Amino acid sequence: MTNTASSLNLEPASCPICGPDAPSVVRYDFAPHKVVVCSSCGLTYLSPRLTESAILELYKDEAYYNSNISGQGYDEYMEISDNWVKTFTLRLKQIAPYKSTGKALDIGCGPGYFLTAAQKLGFDVHGLDPSDYIVTQAQKTWGDRVRLGLIESAGYEPESFDLIVAFDTFEHIYEPKQFLAAIQRVLKTGGVLAITTPDPTSLLSKISGKNWVSFKLPEHVFYWSPGTIRKILGEHFEVLEVRRAGQYATLGFLFRRLFRLGNNPGRFLNGLIGILNKFSIYSDNGSITAIARKTSP
Template identity: 25%
Template sequence: MPPRPVHEPRRDDCPWCGSKRLRTRLRAPDLRHRRPGTFVVDECLDCAHAFQNPRLTAEGLALYGAEGEERSDRGHLRATARSMLPFPEPESWLDVGTGDASFPAAAKELFAYTAFDGVDPTPRVEWARAAGRLDEAHLGRLTAPEVLSRLRGRYDVVSMLHHLEHIRDPRRELAAALTALRPGGHLLVQLPDPASASAAVLGKWWTSYDQPRHLHLIPPANLRAELEAQGCEIVVTDRRTPHTPHDLATAASLYLNRTRLHRTARPLTALAAVLDHLLAPALRRTRFSNAYQVIARRN
């Protein structure tokens, strides 16, 4: 039997709005794991949605390691959880794509009386349950009927932190998340901001491109419109909280490790990391913020 293809056929329309007005935004290799291939990110000239084209198949995603990525540092995760403090304390919270549940572990420090569950397609979610980070672990994808039927209408909060960019069908994933929410519950979503000035300055070295693992880069306006179309009220849109100060350090590491300067990569990357943190208070207030966050209430 011949090997199954790792790419789907190239498409000539936008997967978000259907427009055929596309341009190539980026061509990049796998800079992180150095596996073979060159990958293309196209952008829709009508709705600004950016997407991998041609897209990896499910087999391709497994080959290139699309699952099992780590979350941000604990301080950043606590700041994310803190953004939910103005709302009624939730009894139940589901973290989608939770991995080893680093976010629920940090959020428990602020929401001691909340039950945290997690869903993830990798066995790490079961490890997190055994480690006491989760009350319930659900192995699989949220959109799987056998998973969603168990979780329907159970949660006051559903979080999806840097999850949708890895998903083949983000709209279907959002609909599943809203199905898991109780009426009046809140959906917390964080995503890379494709309009970030860092993307323009750093090009293929911008960490949030992360080809071939990121399939979609969804502009904030598109996400808000989709949530409203699915019956939500947008409560908060925020670029300050989700900004992660790692753009310069990651770009330096990726670049230096591919050049003759790889022996000096560690000290130069450390210097870039210092600059990232020094500049963060200013950058998160500008278009250099590398991510955005939306909190929506299910009506």
């Protein structure tokens, strides 16, 4: 998408916690977008941002997924998939003190890595994603356990799920209050919500400045810190815990990300990345996991 095309689809945003009148200051200028901070509560967000209809068009595209998820070939794809399953298994262990069984839903499920991890631990697993392309892929394995759409309109019955997770999804959500209200409706009373999202107050963000990998534009529209996520979750849920999060990744993935290389950086680097992909490590990626409970119907 070119800047000329996207500038036709730009809109101003405001702080969903403090309302449209709350002033903000510019933290970073990424023309035509700006990362701004709410002067009242400290929430960091993108304004102007692409309209939601324009971004949903972008997510429909196969190329979007191939530039974000898969690597050169099947081997790398499998290594990335293994790392995501390991990452989600670890996150489920962190959630286990609050919820370790029942019916689980992953919002923004992608190809279904969370479903693989949660099914191994005994959950009845379900997934939801707004991308036609990725849902078609996921349904090859998961059938009608994976639905196409958004939580606000997916048609799940009220009080359906014991656990709902949204990993690396909340930063994409345009109307966070509506999103949380929709989750609250389909979560059972006593059910648990877990959100992992990039934290703009993390050490990695502070060190990286404007080059922080999670300033991923135009997709990431809100950047939630431990303080701001507690505030917005607290309107619907009892916040149980906010902790630092990370992920397992191949050294090749980390190398490509560190140097902001695309999927095909050239023959020499591909050889090097091929070797680095044999190794994977767990690293703090500047994200947080917030765990909360629905305490009343």
